[in-house]
Amino acid sequence: MKRFFLTPFLVLFCFAALAQDKSLLELKYEENYTPTYNEVIEMYQLLDKTYPNASLLEKGKTDIGKPLHLFVINSEPVFDPQRIREQGKSVLLINNGIHPGEPAGIDASLQFADDMLRNKNKMQKWLENTVIIIIPAYNIGGLLNRSATNRANQSTPYETGFRGNAKNLDLNRDFTKNDSENAKSFTKIFQEWNPDVFLDTHTTNGSDHQYSVTWIPPFPDYFPPAQEKFLREKMLPQMFEKMKKGEYALTPYVNWMHRDPKKGIQMWQDAPRYSSGFASLFNSYGMMTENHVYKVYSDRVKSCYEFICSLAEFTFENSEGIITSRETGIEELLSAENYPLSYEVDTTKYSTITFKGYEASDEIIDKVTGLPRFGYDRTKPYSHEIRYYDVYNTVEEIQIPEYYILPQGWKEVIERLKLNGIEFYAISKDIFFDVEVDYIDDFGGPPQPYNGHYFHNKVTTHSEIQNLKYYAGDIIIPVRQKKIKYILEILEPKAMDSFFRWNFFDSVLDQREYFSTYGFxxxxxxxxxxxxxxxxxxxxxxxxxxxxxxxxxxxxxxxxxNTEWAEKTCKRYPAAKIFKKFSENELKSF
Structure with missing residues (x-):
């Protein structure tokens, strides 16, 4: 619902709306109630109708057939991302309801949008240099599949949605492979708006502790030096400090190295299949909140709300630094010679943080079975200094090629390249190239499907130089473009969430020709x-x-x-590499 100009009536109405003290929305999280999908959209429609500087947009379809909505809050009635970028504003994107059984972010974002638009506590000053865009509910199919028994590990709110979407996919494992219409629509939003900061709101039932909200921050070692420096020196310490000033202190997500956090926790490494890891592929500062399922629902919503406020304020205060660090980081990647493919935690480097938990025990007596189990004793709270391991080392890296060349038959891959705005050239004639090709030596995976695929979690390769013929319509992908990280992560077979790992190239693993014991x-x-x-x-x-x-x-x-009879194509990875640099005219001449 876009508006292109303000009538005098709307101007007066806008000032009247900004002056009101009472919320327009009827949120009932204090009563352990989270709104239904229809109620969520109706509330955003009310905000859209009331405030000219906000707009509820429909941005593509989802697997349930309903549109994916995007709510835009600006300082003025301008909702075009290109115009907003030209004004030099940063963009903060908040995603909610990816797991509808974890709805705290849905309520918190509604409360935040309402408070922002009526300028509670002068929040509208944050819009001076920042536009805030909110996906009200991402997993619409799961949100519509509402029940009081979807979440066995939580008692509030009374009814919640279901983890799987309309195709029974876990959407927080779908950001690179794009199997769902939800993910395709999200990708269009992400590439259109190019958010500088991204937040996905979740709830966890991991270790029991005293915190209502924990944080999976952007993974610093994923980023080039300028962005890693910004994260470690600015974003991480300032966000913890901001939350410390409010009602709900923040702690890192409890990714324990042992079941007892007293023995240390480590920073969570979010692979690109997850929303926050996907954001990092485009040098966006992607993160997650993980509210604590064992806290009362109102505290989960309020603590998530406080985090969103802190993040919006941080983005406002550091808008120029955020944008500049991203631009510098991309330039650093474009000039890099090597790219890391895998990491492991450095156990020799750690910081010390104060952690408020409960004593862990293997002797908790279960109230149902009467038998001992592992758990946390809430009668024994503690505040303890623990080790936090937040530095990872590179395990394996590759030399960055100048180009990948991909035969046109791999249409599902090419569609995803287009969806993410990757630039490439189509070859206009049949031609030979000297290329480096990878052969898959070994691969392995679970016996059961993982989110609709048989994920290859073990991949080993070797490389050869070959002179191969390519045909008119095959594509050459320049690697050194702004989205270089995405290109490397999805086309390198051993990268964490490559298209090879997600089975897009599995047909090359089959042998097509054979020999007979008598015919040969x-x-x-x-x-x-x-x-x-x-x-x-x-x-x-x-x-x-x-x-x-x-x-x-x-x-x-x-x-x-061991002779020419053997198939050269068997287990040969289709995305070959070229390390020679071509001129623009040469590329156009192919």
Whole structure:
């Protein structure tokens, strides 16, 4: 619902609305009630109708068939992202209800939007240099699947939505693979608005402790030096300090190294399949709140609200630094020679934080079974100095190529490149290129599907230089463009959430041609006679290996697999690399 000008009546109405002290919305989180999907949208529609500087937009479809909404709050009735960027404003995106059984962010964002628009506590000053955009409810299918029994580990609010969406996908595992319409619509929003800061609101049932809200911050080691410096010196310490001034103190997400947090916790590494990890692929500062399921619902909502306020204020106070650090970080990536693929926590480096928890015990008596279990004794609270491991080291890295070249047949991959705004050239003629190709040596995964795929969690490769023919319509992808991280993370087969790991290239793992134990005999004999050096090698193996000498098929397989008969395409990863730099004219001439 966009407005292109303000009538005098609307101007007067706007000032009247800003002067009101009472909330327009009827939120009932104090009564352990979270609104239904229809109630959520109706409340944002009311805000849209009341305030000219806010607009509720429909931004694509979801798997349930209903539109994905985006609520935009600006200092003026301008809702075009390009115009807003031209004004030099930063963009804060808040996503809610990705897991509808964790609805605190839905209520908190509604409260925040209402307070912001009526300028409670002079909050509208944050809009001077920042636009705030909110996805009211991301997993609409899950939110509509509402029940009092969806969440076995929580008693409030009384009714909540379901974790899976309309395709029974966990949407917080879908940001790179884009199986859902939700994710495709989200990607369009993300690429259109290019948020500088991104927040996804969640609830956790991990360790029991005294905090109502915990924080998964942007993972500093994912970022180039300028952004890592900004995170460690600005965002992380200031956000903890801001929350300390309010009613709800903040602690890092309790990612324990052992079940007892007293023994230390480590920073959560959010892979690109998750929303916050996906944001980092575009140098956006992506993060999650994890409210604590064992706290009363009103405290979960209020603590999430306080975090959103703190983050909006931080973005306002550091708008220029946020934008500049992102721009510098991208430039640093564009000039880098190598790129890290995997990390491990550095156990020699840690900071010390005060943690308020409960004593952990293996002797808690379960009220249902009467048997001992692991748990936390709430009669024994403590405040203890613990180690926080927030530095990770690179385990493996690759040399950054100048280009990837991909045959046009991999349409699902090319569609996702287009969706994320990746620039590439289509070859206009059949042509040979010298390329480096990866071969998949080994891969492994769980016996059961993971979010609709058989994820390859173990990948080993080796590389070869080959001269391959490509055809008109195949694409060349320049790597050194602004979205370089996304390109490397999804096209490098061993990267954490590559398209290979998510099965987009699995057909190359199949062998298409075979040899017969009797049909191959004549060709094998001809090959040995015409290649005396190989024949000598073959006979030497047969003479030195008695088991090999007795195995008819093993001998034929040796010839088949070690000669030109073997398929060069089997297990050859399709996205080949070119390290030579071409001129613009050369690229256009291919």
């Amino acid at each position: 005999e004549e060709n094998a004999l001809k090959y040995l006679e015409s290649h005396p050096d190989f024949k000598s090698k073959f006979l030497e193996k047969r003479n030195s290996d008695p088991e090999f000498a007795k195995d008819h098929r093993a001998q034929l397989a040796y010839i088949y697999n």
